[in-house]
Amino acid sequence: MLVGVPKEIKNHEYRVGLTPAAVKEFAAHGHNIVVETQAGAAIGFSDDDYIAAGATIASTAQQVFAEAEMIVKVKEPQPNECKMLRKGQTLYTYLHLAPDPVQTELLIASGATCIAYETVTDDRNGLPLLAPMSEVAGRMSVQAGAHYLEKANGGSGTLLGGVPGVAPGKVLVIGGGVVGTNAAKMALGLGADVTILDRSLPRLRQLDDIFNGQVKTVFSTVDAIEQYSAEADLVVGAVLIPGATAPKLLNAAHIKAMKPGAVVVDVAIDQGGCFETSKATTHQDPVYVVDDVVHYCVANMPGGVARTSTIALNNATLPFGLALANKGAKQALLDDKHLLNGLNVHEGKVTYKAVVDALGESLGLTYTPAEEALK
Incomplete structure (x- = not known):
């Protein structure tokens, strides 16, 4: 051929x-x-x-x-x-x-x-050709979020890891799949206070074991999304329905209730995005601001580490x-x-x-x- x-x-x-x-x-x-x-x-x-x-x-x-x-x-x-x-x-x-x-x-x-x-697909109901890019995007999401939390880049001026005497930043990861797991690894490695939301109790149990209890695992409900997004310095959207349009889990009211200078990274933007306020951006012009919240919605994130x-x-x-x-x-x-x-x-x-x-x-x-x- x-x-x-x-x-x-x-x-x-x-x-x-x-x-x-x-x-x-x-x-x-x-x-x-x-x-x-x-x-x-x-x-x-x-x-x-x-x-x-x-x-x-x-x-x-x-x-x-x-x-x-x-x-x-x-x-x-x-x-x-x-x-x-x-x-x-x-x-x-x-x-x-x-x-x-x-x-x-x-x-x-x-x-x-x-x-x-x-x-x-594969025998484990996984997506083997999406997984490597999900791993990359999950890790990059926290790098990008940390960068745009810097005051000069439009964020609140929060260091995710904090320092002795200053509390670390709060990271909310919505979705506990490949993207979410890798985002949580990076955020935890930086010393952040990390919470993962997911609707699968078996997956939450797995994540609790993977992270040895160092990451908070919370069953995803409307109330939980509302509560934890309002407290977060960085929210990573990591939800996927294979081949389908991503569900909108953070609406405009949730964004408006977030801290000024908080950052949201929508890794699901290739499938339409999981935040109501998301629109696709590029590495050339990666962010925009809605209600004082910095949005990073680059549609080909792994292209940044090509x-x-x-x-x-x-x-x-x-x-x-x-x-x-x-x-x-x-x-x-x-x-x-x-x-x-x-x-x-x-x-x-x-x-x-x-x-x-x-x-x-x-x-x-x-x-x-x-x-x-x-x-």
């Missing part, structure tokens, strides 16, 4: 779909790889590195899209990229379709087979990518129920129910089960 890797074009996005090491794996399986020039240069992967690994270099994205049978990316395709996709071609990347009607319509129109990293993120992502995506190339998309999807869960759009049909639930009424979409669409 001819596998194509275009350069990412989203604002301040420096990750790349395949590392040179991953290219070498594809080449070892007999596949040809075409990489757009400078696709990985910003994070230390030169064109010469890709050539040494077995790739050929294309001068333009148009050439990559025109030649490749499978496109491997990181972020969702932008409108001009969607328009270069075609029937019979496979797109393998993050999609986040539920809050993005424009991309959804363009992918339907393309006729391509579109597989979303974020909805591929080298670490790219390597971590490739470690997870490579086995599935090789299966798609070795068997062809249709057979690979039918052979693996977990990869099949990643199929969101196939030849004009929407095959992921949460996308139809979010956009079906506005776009007139109907749901086609993935296996039925393929057969």
Whole structure:
């Protein structure tokens, strides 16, 4: 199979779909790889590195899209990229379709087979291709929050770890999954007073064991969100419903009741955000203020540490990518129920129910089960 890797074009996005090491794996399986020039240069992967690994270099994205049978990316395709996709071609990347009607319509129109990293599953009901970026984003959320709590950056001037004689800052993490756990680790490491809210008692028990009682675990209710957000210096939104629009857990009244100079970091912004006042921002212009509360809602947070993120992502995506190339998309999807869960759009049909639930009424979409669409 001819596998194509275009350069990412989203604002301040420096990750790349395949590392040179991953290219070498594809080449070892007999596949040809075409990489757009400078696709990985910003994070230390030169064109010469890709050539040494077995790739050929294309001068333009148009050439990559025109030649490749499978496109491997990181972020969702932008409108001009969607328009270069075609029937019979496979797109393998993050999609986040539920809050993005424009991309959804363009992918339907393309006729391509579109597989979303974020909805591929595993035997433990996890999301193995989302997990590494969730780990990165969870850790970055506290770094970002601590930075914007500094007075010069718009915050209240609170040091999360405090100092002897001064109480530490209070961090509220809403959601105890991969993002929330990693956010709590970082916040605890800085010496903050950390509380995690979650609606799963078994998960709260696990977190209590993981942190050996050093983190407060609280069952998430409307009252708990109201109480703990009002006391917090930093709130991290870490709630995910796979493939669906994120629930709005902090409303405008909650934001208004927070301390002046508090910071909220919405890690769920890729899926529409879990705060009512959230709107997507970029690394170029990452924050804005609502009711004296600093909002950090960067939609590609892991892109800020692009080298670490790219390597971590490739470690997870490579086995599935090789299966798609070795068997062809249709057979690979039918052979693996977990990869099949990643199929969101196939030849004009929407095959992921949460996308139809979010956009079906506005776009007139109907749901086609993935296996039925393929057969």
